[in-house]
Amino acid sequence: xxxxxxxxxxxxxxxxxxxxxxxxxxxxxxxxxxxxxxxxxxxxxxxxxxxxxxxxxxxxxxxxxxxxxxxxxxxxxxxxxxxxxxxxxxxxxxxxxxxxxxxxxxxxxxxx
Amino acid sequence: xxxxxxxxxxxxxxxxxxxxxxxxxxxxxxxxxxxxxxxxxxxxxxxxxxxxxxxxxxxxxxxxxxxxxxxxxxxxxxxxxxxxxxxxxxxxxxxxxxxxxxxxxxxxxxxxxx
Numbered sequence: 517x518x519x520x521x522x523x524x525x526x527x528x529x530x531x532x533x534x535x536x537x538x539x540x541x542x543x544x545x546x547x548x549x550x551x552x553x554x555x556x557x558x559x560x561x562x563x564x565x566x567x568x569x570x571x572x573x574x575x576x577x578x579x580x581x582x583x584x585x586x587x588x589x590x591x592x593x594x595x596x597x598x599x600x601x602x603x604x605x606x607x608x609x610x611x612x613x614x615x616x617x618x619x620x621x622x623x624x625x626x627x628x
Numbered sequence: 629x630x631x632x633x634x635x636x637x638x639x640x641x642x643x644x645x646x647x648x649x650x651x652x653x654x655x656x657x658x659x660x661x662x663x664x665x666x667x668x669x670x671x672x673x674x675x676x677x678x679x680x681x682x683x684x685x686x687x688x689x690x691x692x693x694x695x696x697x698x699x700x701x702x703x704x705x706x707x708x709x710x711x712x713x714x715x716x717x718x719x720x721x722x723x724x725x726x727x728x729x730x731x732x733x734x735x736x737x738x739x740x741x742x
Contacts, residue, residue: 557736564730618671
């Protein structure tokens with residue numbers, strides 16, 4: 517059975533801080549790992565990571581994958597109140613068909 | 629362009645009634661997924677459609693749940709004889725291909741069973 521563990525469960529920071537979110541996984545026949553941001557209902561896609569050690573960046577967000585140690589990190593620098601959300605990690609493995617197994621998420625609250 | 633749309637956005641129903649939720653995927657997306665998210669919990673996979681292939685129903689929690697999709701268009705998720713534990717947000721997602729491609733989520737339907 518595929519497993520995904522995200523940490524921390526939640527954190528509170530102030531604007532300008534940097535946050536690091538962790539995602540560890542056990543997935544049969546790993547293909548890629550996706551990060552999503554969920555503010556209200558619909559998660560919005562952030563990154564898809566397939567290769568180890570290659571950092572993906574989008575503005576203040578960046579993410580990297582370590583396929584040997586089976587984890588991924590999502591970093592947010594110079595946080596803003598609009599970054600407050602639940603961040604979801606979802607590895608994709610071929611043994612599970614094509615359905616994503618989502619972690620429980622990390623709830624981030626950025627205070628002004 | 630238009631994203632994934634779902635209707636209704638909110639649905640309140642009495643225990644024991646049937647409900648039908650609708651999802652319109654992004655045009656041209658061959659794969660469609662249904663997820664459930666209970667309050668304070670993560671996303672739970674329900675069912676996946678890919679073109680005209682047999683759907684992957686491995687996530688459906690009971691035989692009260694069913695879903696249909698005609699070709700690569702609209703999908704409906706039906707819950708029969710609703711129970712209070714069915715209360716959740718039901719999210720639909722579509723993707724242009726199936727293997728390793730990002731899924732685009734709709735706004736969800738919040739179902740409340742009283």
